Amino acid sequence: MDIFLFLLFAIIAVVAAINVVVQTHPISSAVSLIGVMGSLAVLYLLLGAEFLAAAQVIVYAGAIMVLFVFVIMLLNAGAEAKRGRSLMVQLLGVPLLVALLGLLAYFVQRLFPQGVTVHFGGFTGGTAEAVGRALFTSYVLPFEVTSLLILIAIIGAIVLARKELD
Amino acid sequence: MTEVPISWYLTLSAILFALGVAGFLFRRSIITVFMSIELMLNAVNLSFITFSYQFKQVNGHLFAFFVMVVAAAEAAVGLAIILNIFKNRATLNIDEIDSMKN
Numbered sequence: 029m030d031i032f033l034f035l036l037f038a039i040i041a042v043v044a045a046i047n048v049v050v051q052t053h054p055i056s057s058a059v060s061l062i063g064v065m066g067s068l069a070v071l072y073l074l075l076g077a078e079f080l081a082a083a084q085v086i087v088y089a090g091a092i093m094v095l096f097v098f099v100i101m102l103l104n105a106g107a108e109a110k111r112g113r114s115l116m117v118q119l120l121g122v123p124l125l126v127a128l129l130g131l132l133a134y135f136v137q138r139l140f141p142q143g144v145t146v147h148f149g150g151f152t153g154g155t156a157e158a159v160g161r162a163l164f165t166s167y168v169l170p171f172e173v174t175s176l177l178i179l180i181a182i183i184g185a186i187v188l189a190r191k192e193l194d
Numbered sequence: 195m196t197e198v199p200i201s202w203y204l205t206l207s208a209i210l211f212a213l214g215v216a217g218f219l220f221r222r223s224i225i226t227v228f229m230s231i232e233l234m235l236n237a238v239n240l241s242f243i244t245f246s247y248q249f250k251q252v253n254g255h256l257f258a259f260f261v262m263v264v265a266a267a268e269a270a271v272g273l274a275i276i277l278n279i280f281k282n283r284a285t286l287n288i289d290e291i292d293s294m295k296n
Contacts, residue, residue: 029196034203038206045213045233048213054223054226058229065236075243075246075247076247080259083259087262092265096273108221109287140199140201162253177263177264177267178266181271
């Protein structure tokens, strides 16, 4: 059951991620990205990160992607213009990327012994209680710094998006 | 109940990250480039949570949480910048936004 769920949502995530890259219209890319984030939320649940799965759906698939779709519609962004690339880029780009990915996968398989496996319920420390306890004890300084960062981001976004007064 | 090797999760994370890099490098629309960055951040989050499972500690979850918060702030500011660029130049193609080059 675990392996079935993992494979199902991993395949959905990879197909949607490929769709993000190959679609020419930004709205199609955005919807595919929501698919990636949704299936990643299920994988987080399988890894025992229930709080982060909820946060993934609410913050990423909810807030951030709504912002993206809103901006795409505001700018009326159409399909991206085709552009001729040099022959070397066309011939080398994808094989080099596949080579990078293959090397990465090879080293991951080498470094992590097959004995370590993931099963649902194997780690129950990802509840909202556990995350909150750690967040407000050992990680309280990063938490406060993050709140400052968000304040700066709010002010920056307002300053950037305001209408000129003159 | 069959169990999933932990390396599969990390390989999935690597695949998603590579696709994010591909989108970042190949695409010409500034919004899609931005979405590729979000894809890479998600891939890294999956790695964090997988390692958190492996070591049976909650710390990885907190790092993923901070990445999420920073991504939200980054999306707000980045999209405001994109709005400004579109207002000033009326284009979303990153090849045409090259005034710092000359």
